[in-house]
Amino acid sequence: MAACVPRGVVGADGRRAVVHDRHGTLIALDTETGAVLWRRGRWLRPCAVTGGAVVAVRLGGPPAPDGQGRAGAAGPVAVVVLDAEEGAERWTSPPLDLPSWARPSLDDTPAFTLAAETPGGGNVVLRWAARALYEGGAPPGRGAPVDTVREAHGAVRVRLAGPSPQVLPEPPGPPPGAExxxxxxxxxxxxxxxxxxxxxxxxxxxxxxxxxxxxxxxxxxxxxxxxxxxxxxxxxxxxxxxxxxxxxxxxx
Known part of the structure; x- marks a missing residue:
């Protein structure tokens, strides 16, 4: 798994962290001094710092008032790769194939989790899980858990060199965030x-x-x-x- 700090991730050498504010602006920090190296973007969730790049996911709309999810009409969710040194955007992927009911968020919530793996070779694997929680009203159908109506999860392999993430087969075991x-x-x-x-x-x-x-x-x-x-x-x-x-x- 990619090394994490609150609201963000840190490179394998521990010298640089990339975190987000409530608007999803990425903030790169020198972890030794706390110096802000750059700020970039909106509605971005940092996932990994590796190979001289920052891998993030751009949410499909502005964060909700609580800073956790999307608000209003949501657009497509995509992978964004930026230069780790200067924060310049290298490329943005085509939209990811998430369920229309999913609620991608800047941080993990009961409704959405996202985890990154850095296996090397210029690759990053992103694993996501989305849940539609029962919030009252008509009861869920027979046999459905009381607290969850729908659930989906999947994974994509991101190559740092190119903008076309590869959808991976459904991984074995629990989805990210289930542990x-x-x-x-x-x-x-x-x-x-x-x-x-x-x-x-x-x-x-x-x-x-x-x-x-x-x-x-x-x-x-x-x-x-x-x-x-x-x-x-x-x-x-x-x-x-x-x-x-x-x-x-x-x-x-």
């Missing part, structure tokens, strides 16, 4: 989190936290790096700002 969490002490959390921290991951020994920074009139959602035993973050980058209040969690 249960191991609880609040999961590997990416590594211990109890402070109250202001929504999510955490690791790059080497350094913990990368997605946290809320409170202000007198507004709050900021920040990504910050914390070294073991440090009293203060090594660096901090603002991803989103808004009126005073509790921002939504990036993942349910």
């Amino acid at each position: 249960p969490e191991t609880g609040p002490e999961a590997p990416d959390r590594a211990g109890p989190l402070d109250p202001d921290v929504l999510e955490a991951g690791r790059i080497g020994a350094r913990r990368i936290e997605l946290a809320v920074r409170r202000g007198t009139a507004s709050d900021a959602l920040v990504l910050r790096a914390v070294d073991p035993g440090a009293d203060a973050p090594v660096w901090e980058v603002v991803l989103d700002e808004g009126p005073r209040g509790v921002p939504p969690r990036p993942r349910p």
Whole structure:
């Protein structure tokens, strides 16, 4: 699997991360200093940083008000490959064949999950799973689970050199996101989190936290790096700002 940090991914060497803000703008970061290297695009979900490229998925419309899914009339969903050094777009694929009822999102939700694998050789494999959840009204048909009406999943192989992802046979085993969490002490959390921290991951020994920074009139959602035993973050980058209040969690 591609290495992940909150709201994004990190290259295999751990030196560069690409994350997104609430509008799906990609933000490339130097993981040692926190310096912002570039910002690009809208409605993009970063999936992998490999082979000098950033592989992302462009959602078919603007994020919903909670930042999790599409809002309004949605267009096609496509793979986008950008240059990792400068953020310039190299190519965009034809639309992916997702169900019309799918709700692709900037982060994993109960309705949509997306995982990336980097097997090498200039390839990235993207595996997705979509679920239409029962939200009340007429009951689902006989034999249908109460909490799920429809489910679909699939995979495509992306070659960094060209814009035509190859649809792969349905993989064995559970779809991405189906594996249960191991609880609040999961590997990416590594211990109890402070109250202001929504999510955490690791790059080497350094913990990368997605946290809320409170202000007198507004709050900021920040990504910050914390070294073991440090009293203060090594660096901090603002991803989103808004009126005073509790921002939504990036993942349910």
